[in-house]
Amino acid sequence: MTVLHLRLFSLTLIFSLLSLASVVAYHYIGVYVDKEGMLVETFWLIPSAWFCLAIALGSGVSLFIKKVNATTKA
Secondary structure, eight states, rough: OHHHHHHHHHHHHHHHHHHHHHHHHHHHHOOEEETOEEEEOOHHHHHHHHHHHHHHHHHHHHHHEEEEEEEEOO
């Protein structure tokens, strides 16, 4: 594997774990209604999880395409 493949794999792994951590944190922290009737939630974790997942999928697809191209040329 080349250095580029290792970088893309680590990027995929890191952002997959960040996405999973965001989802777990959102469910762990939870949503509740305070004394004044206001809904309190950590909404920023939802788009953060989707953003990290999109980056992970993009780098994973890029890695897969590079690997397929390398095997077809050989």
